[in-house]
Amino acid sequence: MKADVSVIGLGKLGQCLAISLIHKKFKVIGVDNNLKVINSLGNGKVTVDEPKVQKALKENFKNIIFTEDIGFAVRNSNITIIIVGTPSDTYGKFSNKYVKSCLKDISKTIVDKKQIHHIVISSTVMPNSIDKIFIPYIENNFNLKKHEHYSISYCPELVALGSVFNDFLNPGMIIMGCSNEKASKKIRKIYNKWTDNSPEILEMNILNAEITKVAFNVYLTSKITFANNLYNIVNKLDGANIDTITNSLGMDYRISRYFMKGGLSFGGTCFPRDIKAYEYLNKKYIKDTTYTDTIVKINNRQDKLLYNVVIKNVNKFSTISILGLSFKPNTNVVDESPSIKLLASLIKLKNKINVFDSKAISNTKIIFGNKINYFEKLDLAIKDANLIVLLNPIGNFKNILNKTKRKIKLIDPWRLIDKSKLAKNIEYIHYK
Numbered sequence: 001m002k003a004d005v006s007v008i009g010l011g012k013l014g015q016c017l018a019i020s021l022i023h024k025k026f027k028v029i030g031v032d033n034n035l036k037v038i039n040s041l042g043n044g045k046v047t048v049d050e051p052k053v054q055k056a057l058k059e060n061f062k063n064i065i066f067t068e069d070i071g072f073a074v075r076n077s078n079i080t081i082i083i084v085g086t087p088s089d090t091y092g093k094f095s096n097k098y099v100k101s102c103l104k105d106i107s108k109t110i111v112d113k114k115q116i117h118h119i120v121i122s123s124t125v126m127p128n129s130i131d132k133i134f135i136p137y138i139e140n141n142f143n144l145k146k147h148e149h150y151s152i153s154y155c156p157e158l159v160a161l162g163s164v165f166n167d168f169l170n171p172g173m174i175i176m177g178c179s180n181e182k183a184s185k186k187i188r189k190i191y192n193k194w195t196d197n198s199p200e201i202l203e204m205n206i207l208n209a210e211i212t213k214v215a216f217n218v219y220l221t222s223k224i225t226f227a228n229n230l231y232n233i234v235n236k237l238d239g240a241n242i243d244t245i246t247n248s249l250g251m252d253y254r255i256s257r258y259f260m261k262g263g264l265s266f267g268g269t270c271f272p273r274d275i276k277a278y279e280y281l282n283k284k285y286i287k288d289t290t291y292t293d294t295i296v297k298i299n300n301r302q303d304k305l306l307y308n309v310v311i312k313n314v315n316k317f318s319t320i321s322i323l324g325l326s327f328k329p330n331t332n333v334v335d336e337s338p339s340i341k342l343l344a345s346l347i348k349l350k351n352k353i354n355v356f357d358s359k360a361i362s363n364t365k366i367i368f369g370n371k372i373n374y375f376e377k378l379d380l381a382i383k384d385a386n387l388i389v390l391l392n393p394i395g396n397f398k399n400i401l402n403k404t405k406r407k408i409k410l411i412d413p414w415r416l417i418d419k420s421k422l423a424k425n426i427e428y429i430h431y432k
């Protein structure tokens with residue numbers, strides 16, 4: 001099959017990206033070096049827990065080939081999107097090692113191609129990676145010439161876990177930096193057919209696109225940090241209500257209501273990593289990390305606050321039930337989630353700990369093994385609880401809780417439950 005696009009890296013994002021492309025009738029070759037992923041996808045089964053992806057794969061299965069072979073993908077397409085992981089290195093930078101490994105295999109194949117090949121980097125990379133690292137790497141090692149043999153562009157994704165497939169089809173905007181006009185035209189054509197919502201395309205030079213992507217998430221963590229800092233002040237003032245205040249701030253068009261709710265620390269696969277990368281940039285270019293130090297400090301402070309409130313409300317006989325394990329609702333990702341950070345401290349206490357989550361149990365088991373008790377049924381998870389910590393919204397939680405007759409304390413940092421509607425045996429503990 002001659003494909004319109006090849007996609008290298010079929011992880012949390014790449015899998016949704018490739019399948020959203022076939023959903024819009026592109027022919028795609030999907031590549032990953034993890035044989036388990038390739039086998040599963042080849043058998044029609046997705047390995048990510050994201051809405052709509054499984055159905056879209058089933059409906060468009062004939063339009064995609066899965067392989068481990070980058071050479072095959074490059075020979076049979078003229079555009080390759082690289083969306084492999086870029087984990088933090090020891091300096092806090094996004095590591096380029098997986099991207100470079102892909103570029104090596106792509107370059108080896110391009111040498112023998114007659115047509116120009118368009119390389120699109122979608123992985124999050126440090127500023128100047130493309131101009132100062134990837135292009136010299138390709139040209140010095142493989143004797144390739146930009147715009148004679150290949151073009152290279154940066155198109156970072158601004159999608160969120162839990163809605164990745166939908167976000168690819170309805171992005172708020174497209175950020176795009178291309179090495180030349182020809183590449184820009186090619187990629188615009190793809191976005192025009194791929195997206196449902198005709199987003200604005202913000203085209204800029206590659207360096208600006210690289211910086212914009214990092215700046216995005218850093219700005220969002222700054223908003224969360226502000227809301228959390230304000231939360232802590234407001235809680236010291238009798239009669240003040242954090243949600244009244246932040247909802248009002250969010251009404252202003254200059255501020256917006258998103259990421260403006262005081263509560264728990266941020267976590268996940270992106271924010272903590274992006275802050276590390278930004279800290280590196282602060283160190284390197286202005287030799288002052290006050291800004292990122294403050295964000296990290298305030299974020300850690302929220303974790304400590306949660307731990308302290310829990311500790312104050314248990315004794316050595318208490319059973320603690322933690323409800324919600326993922327870093328945000330509707331995902332199975334637990335990386336640096338407030339629950340996982342809390343559990344890491346609580347297991348030292350030797351209390352009985354029960355946990356519940358509808359999606360993230362197996363990822364939590366990998367971290368804590370048999371040190372805690374896992375439940376896939378909510379009523380069983382809280383059956384013997386003395387303290388419940390509700391960290392993500394859970395559909396029927398209030399009804400199940402109100403059926404219990406025992407005395408239970410409840411910590412609800414996101415104010416998900418209306419405390420005035422709780423049964424008398426439930427004591428609402430303020431997270432402050």
Ligand SMILES: NC(=O)c1ccc[n+]([C@@H]2O[C@H](COP(=O)([O-])OP(=O)(O)OC[C@H]3O[C@@H](n4cnc5c(N)ncnc54)[C@H](O)[C@@H]3O)[C@@H](O)[C@H]2O)c1
Pocket residue numbers: 008009010011012013014031032033034037083084085086098101102122123124125157158159160161269270
């Ligand atoms: N996860 C998010 O919410 C998010 C959001 C925006 C951007 N991003 C960026 O997107 C990129 C991908 O993130 P992800 O969460 O999908 O990562 P992931 O770790 O879930 O997936 C990466 C995939 O790439 C594959 N891979 C690695 N090296 C390879 C190689 N040489 N050849 C073929 N396959 C290879 C891995 O096997 C894996 O399946 C990262 O740069 C990340 O920063 C992630």
